[in-house]
Amino acid sequence: MAYKYCTATNWGKSFFTHEERRQFHLSGHPGEVWVVGDNLYGDQWISKVSGAIKSKAEAQAIVTGEIEAAQAAYDALSAEQQAQQARPAIYNLP
Amino acid sequence: MADYKGIKGFTVQSLATDPLTAGVAGATWSSGGALNTARVRLAGAGTQTAGLAFGGASTSPSAPVQDASEEYDGSSWAEGNNLNTARRSLAGAGTQTAALGFGGYTPPANYKNESEEYNGTSWAEGNNLNTARGYLAGLGIQTAALAVGGAKSPSFALSNDVEQYDGTSWSEIAEINTARYSLEGAGTTTAGLAFGGRTPSPTFNNESEEWNGSAWTEGNNLNTARGYFAGFGIQTAALAAGGNVPGSPALTANTEGYDGTSWTELNNLATARRQLAGNGTQTAGLAYGGTTGSQTNATEEFTADDFEVKTLTTS
Numbered sequence: 001m002a003y004k005y006c007t008a009t010n011w012g013k014s015f016f017t018h019e020e021r022r023q024f025h026l027s028g029h030p031g032e033v034w035v036v037g038d039n040l041y042g043d044q045w046i047s048k049v050s051g052a053i054k055s056k057a058e059a060q061a062i063v064t065g066e067i068e069a070a071q072a073a074y075d076a077l078s079a080e081q082q083a084q085q086a087r088p089a090i091y092n093l094p
Numbered sequence: 095m096a097d098y099k100g101i102k103g104f105t106v107q108s109l110a111t112d113p114l115t116a117g118v119a120g121a122t123w124s125s126g127g128a129l130n131t132a133r134v135r136l137a138g139a140g141t142q143t144a145g146l147a148f149g150g151a152s153t154s155p156s157a158p159v160q161d162a163s164e165e166y167d168g169s170s171w172a173e174g175n176n177l178n179t180a181r182r183s184l185a186g187a188g189t190q191t192a193a194l195g196f197g198g199y200t201p202p203a204n205y206k207n208e209s210e211e212y213n214g215t216s217w218a219e220g221n222n223l224n225t226a227r228g229y230l231a232g233l234g235i236q237t238a239a240l241a242v243g244g245a246k247s248p249s250f251a252l253s254n255d256v257e258q259y260d261g262t263s264w265s266e267i268a269e270i271n272t273a274r275y276s277l278e279g280a281g282t283t284t285a286g287l288a289f290g291g292r293t294p295s296p297t298f299n300n301e302s303e304e305w306n307g308s309a310w311t312e313g314n315n316l317n318t319a320r321g322y323f324a325g326f327g328i329q330t331a332a333l334a335a336g337g338n339v340p341g342s343p344a345l346t347a348n349t350e351g352y353d354g355t356s357w358t359e360l361n362n363l364a365t366a367r368r369q370l371a372g373n374g375t376q377t378a379g380l381a382y383g384g385t386t387g388s389q390t391n392a393t394e395e396f397t398a399d400d401f402e403v404k405t406l407t408t409s
Binding site for chain 2: 010011012013014015016017018020021022026027028029030031063066067069070078080081083084085086088089090091
């Protein structure tokens with residue numbers, strides 16, 4: 001499946017609708033990064049939310065930066081608090 | 095002039111997208127209004143159009159635990175009066191106008207036994223749990239609720255304790271079979287469900303246990319073992335969404351529904367997250383807060399279309 005990548009701020013209600021979820025792939029990631037199915041409906045959604053198109057590498061860099069910041073916050077926790085949750089892990093966008 | 099039906103015998107409807115799958119199997123998550131206070135490890139109560147979110151914490155190590163309480167009207171969250179005891183990893187039950195918040199945790203190593211009642215306006219102190227604990231599950235209503243499992247002193251000991259609230263006080267009842275924390279609950283004090291959670295780190299649990307008012311019995315397992323997720327509904331129609339899972343990145347958007355017998359994969363959250371909360375029903379649910387790596391205030395609404403698929407026959 002082909003994807004497009006963008007950043008857009010989730011304003012809440014109707015940012016994405018049930019109908020849109022059925023029309024194209026959509027997944028949210030740290031840094032307000034959205035992975036959008038590359039079809040007509042996905043394009044229409046990016047336009048609706050005024051999404052700023054990113055290359056996959058640019059989107060990945062944003063996500064990685066956010067997770068690295070979360071890792072730093074995790075590393076500052078006490079050992080007991082760290083034992084209660086997993087350290088945020090960097091992952092690859094589809 | 096003859097129309098298409100007159101020539102071919104029936105009409106054909108052109109659809110821009112695939113036909114919907116009926117009921118919960120075709121349900122999807124859409125965006126809802128954002129929480130005013132982004133947070134993790136919070137609790138919830140109520141319905142999709144009358145929800146309540148309370149307590150929790152920031153992912154920042156310096157941030158205090160939260161006492162904030164917010165009400166959802168189906169579109170947006172509004173600040174309500176705060177909990178009396180700020181805490182995270184607590185449990186909730188009931189409705190937006192008759193809710194219960196109980197248990198919880200405040201770092202470092204303070205397990206909470208406080209129980210508070212919300213009347214739609216303010217939180218009032220109720221009688222305490224017998225066993226202080228956090229990371230527990232809650233189910234039921236304000237006058238008939240269960241507190242299930244969790245972690246307690248000393249040293250984050252796993253709990254299989256279950257207590258029942260009658261609107262006035264908590265009483266110990268039969269224990270769940272598998273002690274665990276960060277599990278979720280659904281249903282009532284006579285038809286309850288406890289599912290998922292974690293046993294000693296880093297083990298994730300996929301077990302479901304059904305409560306019939308007197309005993310816990312094993313049900314079929316979740317397909318995806320998880321902790322720190324959103325769970326709600328009733329014993330025969332429950333939902334599990336998101337959470338902390340094994341591997342990397344250790345969070346999921348996966349959603350499953352329970353029909354009283356087995357768990358089935360449903361459409362995923364748009365944003366994978368853990369340490370979120372949720373409330374509502376299997377056909378009209380709500381999930382909010384949590385962390386994607388960084389904490390989020392995003393809300394998603396799970397809605398099943400109310401229609402029936404019928405077979406078309408022509409002659």
